[in-house]
Each structure stands twice: as C-alpha cells, then as structure tokens.
Amino acid sequence: MVATVKSLTLEEFLQLPETKPASEFIDGQVSQKPMPQGKHSRLQLKLCNAIAPIAEEPKLAGVFPELRCTFGGASIVPDIAIVRWNGIPREASGQVANRFNLHPDWAIEILSPDQSQTKVLGNLLHCSQHGTELGWLLDPAEESILIVFGDQKVQLLSGDRPIPTLSSIPLLLTVEQVFSWLSL
Amino acid sequence: MVATVKSLTLEEFLQLPETKPASEFIDGQVSQKPMPQGKHSRLQLKLCNAIAPIAEEPKLAGVFPELRCTFGGASIVPDIAIVRWNGIPREASGQVANRFNLHPDWAIEILSPDQSQTKVLGNLLHCSQHGTELGWLLDPAEESILIVFGDQKVQLLSGDRPIPTLSSIPLLLTVEQVFSWLSL
Numbered sequence: 001m002v003a004t005v006k007s008l009t010l011e012e013f014l015q016l017p018e019t020k021p022a023s024e025f026i027d028g029q030v031s032q033k034p035m036p037q038g039k040h041s042r043l044q045l046k047l048c049n050a051i052a053p054i055a056e057e058p059k060l061a062g063v064f065p066e067l068r069c070t071f072g073g074a075s076i077v078p079d080i081a082i083v084r085w086n087g088i089p090r091e092a093s094g095q096v097a098n099r100f101n102l103h104p105d106w107a108i109e110i111l112s113p114d115q116s117q118t119k120v121l122g123n124l125l126h127c128s129q130h131g132t133e134l135g136w137l138l139d140p141a142e143e144s145i146l147i148v149f150g151d152q153k154v155q156l157l158s159g160d161r162p163i164p165t166l167s168s169i170p171l172l173l174t175v176e177q178v179f180s181w182l183s184l
Numbered sequence: 185m186v187a188t189v190k191s192l193t194l195e196e197f198l199q200l201p202e203t204k205p206a207s208e209f210i211d212g213q214v215s216q217k218p219m220p221q222g223k224h225s226r227l228q229l230k231l232c233n234a235i236a237p238i239a240e241e242p243k244l245a246g247v248f249p250e251l252r253c254t255f256g257g258a259s260i261v262p263d264i265a266i267v268r269w270n271g272i273p274r275e276a277s278g279q280v281a282n283r284f285n286l287h288p289d290w291a292i293e294i295l296s297p298d299q300s301q302t303k304v305l306g307n308l309l310h311c312s313q314h315g316t317e318l319g320w321l322l323d324p325a326e327e328s329i330l331i332v333f334g335d336q337k338v339q340l341l342s343g344d345r346p347i348p349t350l351s352s353i354p355l356l357l358t359v360e361q362v363f364s365w366l367s368l
Contacts, residue, residue, distance in 0.1 A: 027342065117301040118323040118330065122340045139302040146302065153337050156306045158211070 010073055022066065026074040026126060031119065033077060034112040039140045039182055043110050044079050046181040051082065054171050059085045061105065061169060062096070071103045072130035076123045082106035082166060103130045106166040110138045124148040134166050143179045194257055206250060210258040210310060215303065217261060218296040223324045223366055227294050228263050230365040235266065238355050243269045245289065245353060246280070255287045256314035260307045266290035266350060287314045290350040294322045308332040318350050327363045 008016075013025040021033040036044070048063050055061040067081040081104035089097035107127045109120045117139070124135035128148050135148030144158040157163060157175050165171045192200075197209040205217040220228070232247050239245040251265040265288035273281035291311045293304045301323070308319035312332050319332030328342040341347060341359050349355040 111302075116323070116326055118295075118326040118328055118340070121330070121338075122328070125338065125340050139300070142300055142302040144302055144306070146305070151337065152339060153335065154305075154309065155336060156302070156309050 010070070010075060014070065014075060022068065022077040024074075024076045024123070026076060026123060034115050037112060040079070040110045040112050042182055043138060043140065043178070047080055047108060047178070050173065051080075051169070051171060055082065055166075055169050061085055061166065062088050064100075064104075067100055067104070069104055069107075070099070070101050072126060074123075074126055076126065078104060078107040078123070078127075079110045080108040082108070082169075084166075103127055103132045105132060106134045106136075106169075107132055108136045108138070111140065113141070121146070121148075125152055128152045134164065136163070138178065140179065140182065143175065145175050145178065194254070194259060198254065198259060206252065206261040208258075208260045208307070210260060210307060218299050221296060224263070224294045224296050226366060227322060227324065227362070231264055231292060231362070234357065235264075235353070235355060239266065239350075239353050245269055245350065246272045248284075248288075251284055251288075253288055253291075254283070254285050256310060258307075258310055260310065262288060262291040262307070262311075263294045264292035266292070266353075268350075287311055287316045289316060290318045290320075291316055292320045292322070295324065297325070305330070305332075309336055312336045318348065320347070322362065324363065324366065327359065329359050329362065 008030060010025055013030060019032055021035055023030055023032045044065055048065055052063045055063055061082050061084045064081045066077055068075060068077050069081055084105045089100055091097050107124060109124060111117055111120060120137060124137055125148065127135055128150055133150050137146040144156055145163060147155045147157060147164055160174045160176050163173050163175060192214060194209055197214060203216055205219055207214055207216045228249055232249055236247045239247055245266050245268045248265045250261055252259060252261050253265055268289045273284060275281050288311065291308060293308060295301055295304060304321060308321055309332065311319055312334055317334045321330040328340055329347060331339045331341060331348055344358045344360050347357050347359060
C-alpha cells in the first residue's frame with residue numbers, strides 16, 4: 001500500500017501501464033494493492049466458487065475476481081466484483097467487454113496483513129456512494145465481516161450470523177462457514 | 185489486543201482487577217487495549233484540550249479520557265468519552281461517580297499501530313447501536329477519520345473536510361487540523 005505517483009488525473013492514471021498487484025486511484029491518490037497471501041487467495045477462490053454457480057448459471061450476475069471498475073472519479077480493483085447479468089458491458093460480438101466503466105453491484109474485499117483497513121473501507125464506501133448495493137470486508141484475523149450497505153450503513157458480523165447477499169442471489173452463508181474455508 | 189480470558193459473563197469480567205492498558209469486554213470476549221504510543225498520546229491530549237473548554241465551561245458535556253463505560257452487555261474504554269452534562273452520573277455529594285453504566289454520547293478512538301481496526305470499529309458500532317450519537321475513529325497512518333453516526337451510518341473524511349461534532353457543541357475542526365497536531 002504505497003503511494004507511487006501523485007497529482008495525476010484519473011485519465012492520466014488510466015493511461016499508465018497496469019501493475020501487478022493492481023494499482024488503484026481514489027481521491028486523487030494512486031496506491032498499489034498488497035501482494036495476495038495464502039488466506040487471501042484461499043478466501044477469494046472459495047467465495048468465487050460459492051457465488052458463481054448460484055449467480056451465473058441462472059444468469060443473475062457475473063463474478064469477476066480482480067476486475068478494474070472505473071466510476072465516480074475513481075478506478076478501483078475489488079478482490080471480487082459481482083455485476084448483475086444485464087449490466088455486464090458487452091462488445092458488439094456479445095462477448096464481455098474489457099473495460100468496466102461502472103460500479104459493481106456487490107464488491108468483496110479481503111483484508112491482507114498490514115493492509116490499511118481504512119483504505120479498503122474507503123473503497124467500499126466510494127462504491128456505496130455510487131450505487132453499489134452491497135459490500136463485504138472480510139477480516140481473516142478477526143474472523144469477522146463488515147457489511148457495507150447502499151446508504152453507507154455498516155454492520156459487523158461474526159460467528160453464526162448469516163451474511164446478507166445481493167438481493168435475488170439466494171446464497172446462504174454464515175461468517176463461520178466462510179472462515180472455516182481457511183482450515184485445510 | 186490479546187484475548188486473555190474467555191467464557192466470562194459481563195458480571196464476572198467486572199469483578200476482575202483493572203489492567204493497564206485497560207481490558208474491554210464485548211461479544212463475550214475479553215481483550216486488552218494496546219499500550220498507547222506517541223501519536224496516540226498526542227492526539228488524545230490535543231483532542232481533550234480542544235473539546236473540554238468548549239464543552240465543559242458552558243456545562244454542555246464532560247470529557248473523559250480512558251473512561252470505562254458499561255452498557256448493552258459490554259464494557260468498553262473509549263480513548264475519549266464525552267457525556268452530556270446532565271447525563272453525567274453523580275454521587276449524592278454532587279461529585280462525579282466512579283461507575284459509568286451508560287453509553288457515551290460521543291466516543292473517540294485513535295487507532296494504534298497493529299491494532300485491529302475491525303475491533304475498534306466494532307466498539308463504535310456497539311456504541312451506535314446503544315444510543316451513542318457520534319463516533320470518531322482516527323487513523324493516524326492514513327490521516328483520515330471515520331465518522332460513525334447514530335444509525336450505524338459511517339463516513340470517511342480526510343483533508344480539509346470539517347468533522348461533524350456532537351450537536352450543540354460548536355467545535356470547528358478539519359481532519360487536516362487534527363493531524364497537524366502531530367507535527368511538533
């Protein structure tokens with residue numbers, strides 16, 4: 001999470017070559033996401049695997065890990081972005097587009113060790129302000145999930161509490177279940 | 185931030201000797217606050233010094249650093265608790281009481297390095313659920329302040345944004361001003 005370049009416009013930022021891990025632009029600042037580690041990688045995969053069959057097979061929503069979303073003067077890369085099926089940008093051919101100039105409908109972030117939670121929460125609040133219905137912020141160290149609703153309301157969940165999901169996606173998960181995926 | 189004892193009731197927790205730094209009890213878990221360091225200490229003092237004259241001289245509210253507040257099944261020790269003047273518990277003598285079995289009206293937390301922001305935000309959301317009108321969560325590393333409103337709504341502020349204060353307390357501060365106190 002290092003500020004690499006300052007005083008750029010969003011347009012100038014978008015001209016820069018992609019970095020790995022991805023860089024994000026928000027509030028006029030550029031910062032690079034942390035290198036994902038074991039717990040992050042595992043939770044990201046397992047969440048995608050849990051959500052995709054329920055969301056994609058009935059064509060309710062698409063699941064996009066590490067997708068750049070540019071909207072509201074910022075360009076962020078949620079760990080998982082879920083976009084309702086009809087809102088997925090498509091090329092004339094019908095294929096999915098490469099550029100997503102829109103907010104995700106559901107954004108999931110997984111906190112990495114030493115990552116600034118303020119910054120990640122700031123990304124989800126930016127989403128919330130610009131139309132995203134739901135955000136999840138997973139904290140593996142605390143085994144809790146902060147839910148960010150559309151009106152910047154938040155709720156902290158742990159234990160056997162069921163987690164709110166994007167409306168119309170019938171996914172039933174508890175916080176415990178999600179973090180149990182870390183045990184091999 | 186180490187869980188020291190488990191499976192205690194709130195009553196059992198309150199019988200334990202006080203620790204230094206203070207221990208807190210929330211969601212059935214006991215954890216000890218981190219040892220305050222330089223930035224934390226400085227911000228705590230300067231905030232108290234900014235708020236106290238405006239709040240206490242006109243008898244609007246009392247300012248209490250490191251005050252144990254026990255309410256809603258939890259016992260927490262905000263870095264600064266502000267309680268409206270008429271709500272301050274008093275002994276028959278008229279002196280301030282030692283036990284505050286109430287929620288603060290305004291709670292301020294200052295993040296320490298390596299402290300779990302999820303845990304501190306959890307404390308402020310507990311406050312918000314139990315009647316606290318306003319919470320501030322200062323992140324010195326990001327120079328930003330997360331505002332927690334009474335209905336669990338949050339807002340992330342930085343730069344020259346004015347900070348909402350407890351209604352009727354005419355304190356005008358920007359986020360920049362607060363963190364400028366760190367420069368000697």
